Amino acid sequence: MLNAYISGVGAYVPPRVVTNQALADEYGIDTTDEWIIQRTGIRERRFADAGVYTSDVAVPACEAAIENAGLRKQDIDLIIFATLSPDFHFPGSGVYLQKKLGLTEGENARFVPCLDIRNQCSGFVYGLGTAASMVRSGQHKHVLLVGAEIHSHAIDLTTRGRTVSTLFGDGAGAVVVSATDEDRGVRGWDLGADGRFANNLCLKIWDMSQKPYFRVNERDEGEIPVDMLWPYMEGKVVFRHAVQRMVETLMQSCMKHDLTKDDIDLFFFHQANLRINEYIANMIGLPPEKVPSNIERYGNTTAATIPLLLEEAVRTGKLERGMKIALVAFGSGFTWGSAIVDW
Ligand code: UT7
Numbered sequence: 001m002l003n004a005y006i007s008g009v010g011a012y013v014p015p016r017v018v019t020n021q022a023l024a025d026e027y028g029i030d031t032t033d034e035w036i037i038q039r040t041g042i043r044e045r046r047f048a049d050a051g052v053y054t055s056d057v058a059v060p061a062c063e064a065a066i067e068n069a070g071l072r073k074q075d076i077d078l079i080i081f082a083t084l085s086p087d088f089h090f091p092g093s094g095v096y097l098q099k100k101l102g103l104t105e106g107e108n109a110r111f112v113p114c115l116d117i118r119n120q121c122s123g124f125v126y127g128l129g130t131a132a133s134m135v136r137s138g139q140h141k142h143v144l145l146v147g148a149e150i151h152s153h154a155i156d157l158t159t160r161g162r163t164v165s166t167l168f169g170d171g172a173g174a175v176v177v178s179a180t181d182e183d184r185g186v187r188g189w190d191l192g193a194d195g196r197f198a199n200n201l202c203l204k205i206w207d208m209s210q211k212p213y214f215r216v217n218e219r220d221e222g223e224i225p226v227d228m229l230w231p232y233m234e235g236k237v238v239f240r241h242a243v244q245r246m247v248e249t250l251m252q253s254c255m256k257h258d259l260t261k262d263d264i265d266l267f268f269f270h271q272a273n274l275r276i277n278e279y280i281a282n283m284i285g286l287p288p289e290k291v292p293s294n295i296e297r298y299g300n301t302t303a304a305t306i307p308l309l310l311e312e313a314v315r316t317g318k319l320e321r322g323m324k325i326a327l328v329a330f331g332s333g334f335t336w337g338s339a340i341v342d343w
Helices: 020-025 033-040 054-068 093-100 120-136 159-165 195-200 235-256 274-284 302-315
Strands: 003-012 017-019 044-046 078-082 114-117 142-149 171-180 185-193 266-269 324-331 335-342
Touching: 003 054, 003 120, 003 185, 003 302, 003 335, 017 020, 020 033, 033 274, 054 093, 054 142, 054 171, 054 302, 078 093, 078 120, 093 114, 114 120, 120 142, 120 171, 120 185, 120 302, 120 324, 120 335, 142 302, 171 302, 185 235, 195 235, 235 274, 235 324, 235 335, 266 274, 266 302, 302 324
Parallel strands: 078 114, 078 142, 266 324
Antiparallel strands: 003 171, 017 044, 142 171, 185 335, 324 335
């Protein structure tokens, strides 16, 4: 039987470190290091400079993942790009990534299909299910899946937006999902969504019901009401549902594969809030060493959190071939998902 396994991982974060204290000192946000650490566990995050696109941070992560898989870029036969901060309204960021990877140039140009996934914090897990399905069907051999975000250009870095803007950071993580005849890889996944909560965590910068969808002023410039400019989040509602759905989807995945928590070596949880993950780990009874975390250094990078964490675990020797791992995510939509992988 054809299986799909993760053959390579890569990651990239912009070099500029922004500490909690810098949010107060440099951006003038009425916040404290203590408040942010206590509520979220975040100590610092990375911010990209002006002029950097989401596809730009994706490139080094993808190149590293392809190299880590022992492949050449030309071996990739499908690109899947998960993000909530695409370069533009359209087209999707996958095609920009394809070009920036150099796949459209020269004799060996590869005009591979590019697919964008719009599932926010669950984007990577949704993308993994999609990539694994494509591989298992025999249609694709090496799928490049990247989760990448530039949040810092599109959050309200003032006191008004502090509940959201102190949480998010920029970065990218990528994997290659490859075909194998060996008995290992992505075993399965469980995905879910509840559209009743679509407006509890959203960014409505464009509203297609309006005609025209941006008002145009006498200087021919589009005008956007400030309350539509920035992401909106009802933190407590999100927190409550995140805990419930992440536990449920993890249980579903375990049941589908006849596993108990003790059969799983490492749990890679979406990094939205250390307190959410500690709460879940406590509820299920997971020892902290089985639940890697890096939110303290990167904040919430939405679609990039899980691949960033995977890359770090591989690089530091924590995640080794032969281990059984679970990936679990929850985010805007609300959407959620989990996957079981034999690494
Ligand atoms: O990736 C998935 C999406 N996101 C999540 O999973 C996030 C889930 N939610 C959370 O993590 C938490 O709800 C937050 C960390 C966002 C907020 O924590 P909270 O305990 O729910 O705080 P709150 O929003 O109820 O705010 C409590 C107080 C408020 O002040 P008042 O009204 O009590 O005077 C806020 O204005 O804390 C204030 N506050 C802040 N103070 C300092 C909110 N943000 C900040 C801040 N610094 N950054």
